[in-house]
Amino acid sequence: MGSTLEDDTLKKKTEDQYLSDVVVIGSGNAGLSAAATAAEKGAYVIILEKRKNIGGNTIISGGVYNAVDPKRQQYQNIFDSKELHFGQTLKGGDFKGDQELVWILVDRALEGLQWLEKNGMKFQEHVFTIVGGIWPRSHQPIEPAGTGYIKTLKRLCFSLGVRILTGYRAEKLLYRKGRVMGVRCRDLQGKEFLFWAKKGVILATGGFSANVQMRSRYNPLLNDIIPTTNQPGATGDGILMGMEIGAAVTGMEYIQLNPYCEPKTGRLQTILTGAVEHLIYVNNEGNRFVDEGERRDVIADAFLRQKNATAYLINDSQDEFVQKGITHFGKTPEELIKKGHVIKGDTLEELANKIRVPFENLIRSIEKYNKSVELGYDSDFGRTLLKYKIERPPFYACPRVPAVHYTMGGLKINTKAQVLDGKGKPISGLFAAGEVVGGIHGANRLGGNAITETIVFGRIAGESVVRGLD
Ligand SMILES: Cc1cc2nc3c(=O)[nH]c(=O)nc-3n(C[C@H](O)[C@H](O)[C@H](O)COP(=O)(O)OP(=O)(O)OC[C@H]3O[C@@H](n4cnc5c(N)ncnc54)[C@H](O)[C@@H]3O)c2cc1C
Structure with a gap:
């Protein structure tokens, strides 16, 4: 799916080195929306995805998107406000979330939904309360699971000239003279490539629920006996790559075990109702x-x-x-x-x-x-x-039964989606969005807030990288 290295429109430096303005790692909602936003602003963007197919956890998700939405909610006589969504998100996470980031999440939630709608995605008119969502502001896409997001964003990315390379696992950030310049990756045959990014690299690699070793380092109870609802690519690669060059992490011990999965199969998707x-x-x-x-x-x-x-x-x-x-x-x-x-x-x-x-x-x-x-x-x-x-x-x-579902912890970012180092300073040329990021949901995430986060902060990362923030 997507481009291949035979695509002669790719800008080559040498046989195994490629050039771009922006490299995005990961092709779930966060990666695709970051890439599309950067491309909308004129950047030449390459997405690297380690699996054969794009979509990550997003495509298998329930697709539920939380946003205060006066038009839909008034129609159902539901009171809501950004302040309420903000307060519930903070309280739901035991006040451990970063207030500035939480405000951005709720403030730009509807704008993100409308951006998707403008680009052809359709949502039900009726909102409801997803499990653990606390309030009836959950929007359900018309298309099943998370497929509507990936279809919409893939179409948008292609229309903007974004190259999506599947089967390329990013392994190491190219960090030179205090700046992230690109990424080293490997294809499915084990061949190594370098992708250079003039403006920056965006980590959108998702969480680490499927990495038993990593999750049990932060919570020893979460060994391999506990199933996960996640796809096997959720192994925390972006967090580890960031940490290797000095990025700070936050909230790594907060790991969500709900919603639950089916005892026999470990799957969430066999559930009858989410309301x-x-x-x-x-x-x-x-x-x-x-x-x-x-x-x-x-x-x-x-x-x-x-x-x-x-x-x-x-x-x-x-x-x-x-x-x-x-x-x-x-x-x-x-x-x-x-x-x-x-x-x-x-x-x-x-x-x-x-x-x-x-x-x-x-x-x-x-x-x-x-x-x-x-x-x-x-x-x-x-x-x-x-x-x-x-x-x-x-x-x-x-x-x-409970299952490892979502990792609240991850890379520390600021309001521009720049990844921060241990001293709270942005790492030049490095941005992150989506589940790879920590510090938004605090100790517990409200159901339906993750998909919102991927779109809101994916777009911010795309805007920031083009603006050339350092
Ligand atoms: C079954 C399920 C249902 C859910 N339902 C909901 C819901 O209804 N509402 C909600 O708000 N949240 C839900 N969530 C959570 C939400 O889906 C995720 O948090 C969100 O989709 C994460 O998006 P992302 O773009 O950050 O990461 P992902 O969508 O997981 O994408 C990350 C991508 O990065 C790729 N990648 C990882 N490492 C590398 C590497 N080294 N090199 C290249 N590529 C790499 C992965 O293969 C993956 O494709 C659900 C989660 C699951 C598992």
Whole structure:
């Protein structure tokens, strides 16, 4: 996919050395939006992607994008403001996030969404609350999972002359006389190449959830027994390359274990619903055990306290994804049921029998929850997102366990997406955006804020590199 080195429009220095204004490493949302933005401003940009296909975690993600969006939210009578999004993001991360970066995230979120829309991407009109998102400001793309972003940005990149080289793993930053001048990389056959970048290099290599050694260095509990929802390329390469030349890192110990994955397959994509409004969790005893609208770290901890760390997501046929007949990962409920990822019961008794939880407990949990919806008050767990009862058959159950999902830590950047050294000074010629960066989400990320971050800071990195910031 993309260009090859045979492309004779590539600017060669020698047989194995290439020239550009900007080299972007990684082809997820952050890399593609940074590259497109730099190219929009006239730069000649090359993207290096180590895998055979572009898209990284972005393409397999749920694609949910948080933004305060007066037009859509007013239509649903939802109060919201940038200040609220800012406060919830900071509080959700235990006030460990960098306030300036968090403000930029929320302030430029809608602008980023509208930039995507202007370039042809389509989102649903209806917003909802993604798991751990805390507030109904989650936007769902029309196309399944994260495919809409990658299609849109790839098309934009190609129209702007960005070269995308797949199968090239960046290994080392070329750091000369206090400035990053390019990157050394290797193709799939092991051949080495140098890519020189006149204006700078942008690291957009994603997080390190799939690097067991690296994640267990920061949290020894996260060994290879714990599955991950990530693609295998999420190995923290950009963080390591940055550290090698003196870049500072922050928040490396904050690793998110929610949303959960399927116990058998380790996959997140087999989930039936992502809308907190419509679901409750019950354990193997058929009992609720947490406020389902809580932060992701709280939910993950609560799961870990259940037997085998397993619980079921329970919802009914009123759920918006069931109603639409398609999940946000582009699967139909029928397909998920047929393959055994989701269990369906025409009655609660049938469902309880199928998932082997005590029927009387399941009924009691749901009746009590429905009463809480009526009263607008959950005396058991203090849930405030009480919108829909679980009452309309058929009913569904989806088994889940915690999984390593997102790494909050990464390279330290400033508001211009410049990578900082240990003294807080920008490293000349080096920029970073997306999950490779730390310090925005603090100790816990709100669901739906990561995709927003990739677009907002990807664009900032693209703007800054062209402006020639040092
Ligand atoms: C299953 C799943 C669902 C998710 N759903 C959501 C959601 O709905 N909403 C939300 O906000 N967040 C979600 N997230 C998190 C979000 O998707 C990611 O944080 C985000 O996509 C990261 O984007 P990125 O561009 O920073 O990195 P990525 O999209 O991961 O892209 C990084 C790319 O860099 C490449 N790369 C790495 N190292 C090198 C190297 N040395 N040389 C060359 N290339 C390299 C990788 O192969 C990869 O293609 C989800 C994550 C997962 C795993």
